[in-house]
Amino acid sequence: METAKNHFLSDMGVMLGRSMRHIFRSMDTIITVCITPIALMLLFVYVFGGAIQADTDNYVNYLLPGILLIAIASGISYTAYRLFLDKQRGIIERFHSMPIARSAVLWGHVLTSVVSNVITVVIIVLVALAMGFRSSAGILPWLAVAGILVLFTLALTWVAAIAGLSAKSVEGASAFSYPLLFLPFISSAFVPTDSMPRVVRAFAENQPVTSIVEAIRALLSGQPVGHDIWVALAWCVGIMLAAYLFAMRAYKKRA
């Protein structure tokens, strides 16, 4: 007899196709995850940029890593939203009563999150190039940047999975992402931390976004990355593992 596991990949492919349709058919999603970060980038470069003292001759270069993180943070809130709706509308139950690998349903959402965020990141980088973003980085640093961003996406996706699976309302499912959206503003993503008051600065320099932003910035500009990359990786992997365990528990319990 054929078992559910033989079809894990094809089942997950069907789930991916389904969720990607959800994204491309939702104007709200496209505006929030792609157009808003681009608008923010335009705003910071062409409106505020002139007044910001970032000790750089190319503010787009300085800004891009933070914009990418904001785009990812808003992207994963939709993963929570989609998971919540699937749970609430009985779609997860329908899939679970069928002979398909149970984990394929959840992994389909995770894969969708990674694929859609990769698309968003590529689009934003292309727009940044048009705005004057330049990088001297070779293929290896670019791969490292891609790796950090995927890891960051996975870490936040599992956080989103906890929210989506345990929320009681639609608002609850996406509200958790608002603090995530603010983290880049209280980091070195837009302005150097030197200018901040002592307490804010202490927070900014020790929260995950700053190390991730600094690591990506250094990689893209061909600077030595120092210990930032290890701190960034530790944050991403740590959040990912902790969130994964909680999300799996919520999945087994509630779905």
Next chain:
Amino acid sequence: MSIATTKSIQVKGLRKSYKQHQVLKGVDFEVEKGSIFALLGSNGAGKTTVVKILATLLKQDGGTAVVNGFDVASKPDGVRQSISLTGQFAAVDEVLTGRENLVMLAKLRHLPHPRQVADDMLKRFGLTEAADRRASTYSGGMRRRLDIALSLVGKPQIVFLDEPTTGLDPESRIEVWKIVKELADGGTTIFLTTQYLEEAEQLADRIAILHEGRIIASGTLSELKKLFPQAKVEYVEKQPSLEEIFLAIVGKKEAI
């Protein structure tokens, strides 16, 4: 073995509690192959809990349940190959079209020609015209029809319908009844939960009444009727029910 093969579902001593609250206190029943079985009970009686255990969505605390010869606890994959579940709320993907919903289910059931399967189902359930509209634009009745169509993709031997007509208008309800009867005529075993006595009366070969965690009565309709005191002759002016009036005025469907 020969006895077991005539039973689609066998449940013995099924128990389930949510925290302190004991929902099922030892439920026993059997469902014959190819029959329509109705589990009747008021809201909160535990009907959905029984369905969820039988559909491998929930683990029981005690007792056994065997579906199509597979134990739900130890052989859930075998159970899932044999059944389909239509839950209380139409579990259709509203962003996708009716056709896309069906193609998706056919792919997940690993059928060879998903598009052909979808076309056949759309035709059978009168959804061909609406096939390429998003399910979010469907009426309640259409959505329920699509929901049931999704359940029937891959021709499961046993179909669970958890309150299939709750929230439907009378016409749609009669449509669902028609579908259920056709399915049973085709040899599919139907396990139905309902809070409407009339629905059980209309459809079911056997009825079991779930009350306070136990089956308090079960049998065919005529067997159940015998449980009550001898029928008395009384003269009552028969008023048409609102449903009869509604259907007479709307007049599109003949009563089943």
